[in-house]
Amino acid sequence: MIELDNVAYSYGGAELFSSLNLALAPGSFHFLTGPSGAGKTTLLKLCYGALIATGGQVRLFGQDARTLDRDAVALSRRKIGVVHQDCQFLDHLTVAENIALPLTVSGRSVQASDVTDLLGWVGLTQQANQLPPELSGGERQRAALARAVIMSPEVILADEPTGNVDWEMSQRLLALLVELNKMGKTVLIATHDLSLIRTAKSQVSARVLRLKDRKLQLAGADL
């Protein structure tokens, strides 16, 4: 689905990482961890075509990301649901409209039942007509997750989804992501929250990758 072969990325002359290999197989569950500034967000952006690798090859659904034009990248993003730490909503639209936005921009008809079902799944039925600034941190993350899955994507990429929420809410978000994985979705979560990883490993078969010293390593028993 998403493959990184010998990928390097430099910014402003400084190499963030190099010789990086990763393959997200269908239905897999990965955690990406590492210290702040190691390049977790950059790696995620490479995975959804927001950045182009300065070396090596990134393949999105079999296509070399370097050869994709902006429209092709936009089409590939419809198969990738992205959850950001800061959620990135349109603050003038209601929660329901924000969740339906991927359907709207892809020209698909928005069925009220699709949005209603998702709102129920993430527990935001009561907040459907509120504006994003009126939501709490946990509610915003759940709304972002609902928006990420409304197109029924094959891959879910989450960048520090529990960064701004309390432990209870992080467990709830994790449960939603595990549920999506059990439905066959590929999940990659970038996080520095090791307790979240430990909890997840008891629920799902997850690989943990550590980005450190410009290399990607498989993390082991130290977690």
Next chain:
Amino acid sequence: MDKLQRILDLIAGDPQADRAVPPTGFTARLTFLAAAAMAFLAVFALALSLATGRLADRWSAELAKTSTLRISAPAGQMDAQTAAALSVLETTPGVAEARALDDDEQRALLAPWFGADLPIETLPVPQLIEIIEDGDGFDPTGLRARLQAEVPGAVLDDHTRWREPLVEAASRLRLLGIVSMLLIAGATAAMITLAANAALAANAQVIRVMRLVGAQDIYIARAFVRRFTLRSFLGAAGGTLLGTFAVLLLPRADAAGGFLTGLGFQGWHWLLPLTIPVLAAAVAFFATRAAALRTLQEQS
């Protein structure tokens, strides 16, 4: 049909797509007012262009229909040469009427320079013959040759030296009107481009989010293009209405008033201002589309 459908889709719009980009009051007002002001000016430029076109045609036609024959001869031969000239003119194809001006008419012509009590009969003033041409007119070269042979003191003035500079002046004015309309269209495009760029910059976060969820450039651009096209159309419609009303209030064409009283529209030309809002919308469409696609490329 496909293009027509796309135009209809653009007008109808997509309410959900329109909601995605929040309205920005500043650029909306700027676009509306700029389009209205430019349309107002375009109505006058159009009126000027059409009026000067009419003037050029009229001057050309009116002066082309008349000529003057001037006979300079000693007093004793003046009547004979006048009669000979009239005889030549009567048999010249293309001459509808030829008439020798009497003393009173010649005095009236000289009155502005010498006063009304000029003793014209005591002065060696040439005899003037007014020639009215018929539809096709006469051949001036042939007529001059005949007059030279039969009336040596006759000089034919077919008004060419008067007509040409006047027609040229009117044509230049018409060109000036057309250039003014092109400049107005260019200035409108520039202002709308600036407003569109401001709107795109103000909505950078909106664009980022739309891209994140899979929006293609053309989809994002369309939301801006539709908004600016409609604003320009409505602004230009208002400006055109006001401009046309102002032209309507101008004095009607009057011979005594000369050029300044004939600036309005005539006949079916009153329908031409209707094209201004459509052209303004077209200018806005292409200007915004180019600005949006360029900005989206730069932001990628």
